[in-house]
Amino acid sequence: MKNYEVMFILRSNLDQDAIKAEIENTKKIFENNGSKVTEVKEWGFRELAYEIANNKRGYYVVFDVEATKEAVNEFNRIAGYSETIIRSIVVVKGE
Numbered sequence: 645m646k647n648y649e650v651m652f653i654l655r656s657n658l659d660q661d662a663i664k665a666e667i668e669n670t671k672k673i674f675e676n677n678g679s680k681v682t683e684v685k686e687w688g689f690r691e692l693a694y695e696i697a698n699n700k701r702g703y704y705v706v707f708d709v710e711a712t713k714e715a716v717n718e719f720n721r722i723a724g725y726s727e728t729i730i731r732s733i734v735v736v737k738g739e
Contacts, residue, residue, distance in 0.1 A: 653702035677715035
């Protein structure tokens with residue numbers, strides 16, 4: 645397994661309960677695919693550099709994970725069609 649940093653931006657119209665639920669659902673994607681989320685950093689609402697899907701703000705979340713390639717692929721697949729995640733990026737740490 646490799647160490648990754650996973651950042652995703654949630655829609656600005658979500659309430660705190662929906663944000664917490666989306667973070668937990670995203671953690672489960674990794675955990676259900678044999679990986680471990682080692683740290684969760686919630687950066688909160690921030691202005692976007694440009695409008696994304698009619699959103700000028702978004703809720704930023706960063707995960708540090710020890711993940712398999714399959715878990716990363718599954719996250720990317722789900723984030724690609726998610727209506728709550730408006731952007732995401734996965735970066736390998738330490739290489």
